[in-house]
Amino acid sequence: MISDMTKGNPLKLILSFSVPMLIGNIFQQVYNFVDAAIVGKFVGAESLAAVGSTGTIVGVMICLMMGLTSGAGIIIAQCFGSRNFDELRKTVTGLIYIVGILAVITSVAGVVFSRPILSFLNTPDNVIDEAVAYINVIFAFTIGTAMYNASSAILRSLGDSRTPLYALILSSILNVIFDLLFVVVFKTGVVGAAVATVIAQIISAIYCIIHMVRHRRQLNLEGINFQTTKRAIKRIFQTGIPSALESCLISLGTMSVQRLVNSFGAMTMAGYTAAVKIDSIAIAPIVSVGSALSVFSGQNIGANQMDRIKKGMYQTLASLIGICIVIAAGIVLFRNQLLGLFLDKTQAAEAIAIGSKYLTIVCVAYIVAAVMRTYLNVLRGAGDVNTSAVAGILELIGRIIFAYILVRPLGSTGIWIATPLAWAMGASVPVIRYYSGKWINKKLV
Secondary structure, three states: OOOOOOOOOOHHHHHHHHHHHHHHHHHHHHHHHHHHHHHHHHOHHHHHHHHHHHHHHHHHHHHHHHHHHHHHHHHHHHHHHOOHHHHHHHHHHHOOOOOOOOHHHHHHHHHHHHHHHHHHHOHHHHHHHHHHHHHHHHOOOOHHHHHHHHHHHHHHHHOOOOHHHHHHHHHHHHHHHHHHHHHOOOOOHHHHHHHHHHHHHHHHHHHHEEEEEEEEOOOOOOOOOOOOHHHHHHHHHHHHHHHHHHHHHHHHHHHHHHHHHHHHHHHHHHHHHHHHHHHHOOHHHHHHHHHHHHHHHHHHHHOOHHHHHHHHHHHHHHHHHHHHHHHOOOHHHHHHHHHOOOOOOOOOOOHHHHHHHHHHHHOOHHHHHHHHHHHHHHHHOOOOHHHHHHHHHHHHHHHHHHHHHHHHHHOOOHHHHHHHHHHHHHHHHHHHHHHHHHHHHOOOO
């Protein structure tokens, strides 16, 4: 179903478009949620720590893919808004070629360098072998993640947020089934959890691709001949690299934090891993509504409707602030019960206490994250992608500096405090840029 966001009530369009993405983001988090819960309950806390130690590395890979595909999505959304369907099809073709090549390179490099990277991150000796086994399976099948991100970005930019949702629902259900089969029944440990995840990702990619082929006329993709141009490829990199850089820098900041966390031992790693899973689901509304706002901004700048973009942004920000208050209150009240889904309350009481402190500190700053994502996505949709990279660099610097300064007097608590402080630094960039008005002239098509 195509959604033309250049007409109608802005907030209603943005929220209705974001609902399938929100559900999809939650289901996407379920991949990791289920892996962590089943591994933690049926294999043990050390195995959960092993899976958790790979999260930041895999996150860099996913952020690279998502950055490039979201960059191409900006161009596609603007082409749709300006009704330039020939350029739209060339951009789609160029994106397919780019992510295919990138997936092969990432798979090879990931498998070769996984152990050295995990060693650099201070992964303890008692969990590193399981961590390497898990992440090598994920890296070997990067193509599934790459093709899903590409196809879903194309569909969302054209106004179809439902098909990626259906793909994730299907693959998440299968992921649960295969997790239980491989880990609980066949006793294959963390490798089985990884295999279940990659099978689910490949299925979601195939589902989206089949939909694009069957409904190419409605999606304005009819007549695509898999020919692209140097100009289309260049523009994808021009918009995609800053977006990928922003995402990767944030992940690198998280990786630096992971290195500090690992130095505190397996219980801190397990508590942090469980808390981050909950945190990822909690911020899904910010991510989903922000992504919808980016599509809204892209389509409307293509149609030269600047006042409509501003109206949609302010309405969206007010809604997100209210949502963040409700979510933060829920986490504070039920944080121990939520952590108990991952960790045994008698055998891992220390890990639960650590995870509880992390959630309490981070959730009170969700409003800051909402402000940052709202302004960034308006600018990104308008084509001002370099601002995202600058914000990512500032957030990276802040996260590393604050974590390493505060860890000495406060221990692991200092690491948790660094996250909201880094968000505040990152938020300052898009807010200043937006009110400067310079982003208005960054239109790509």
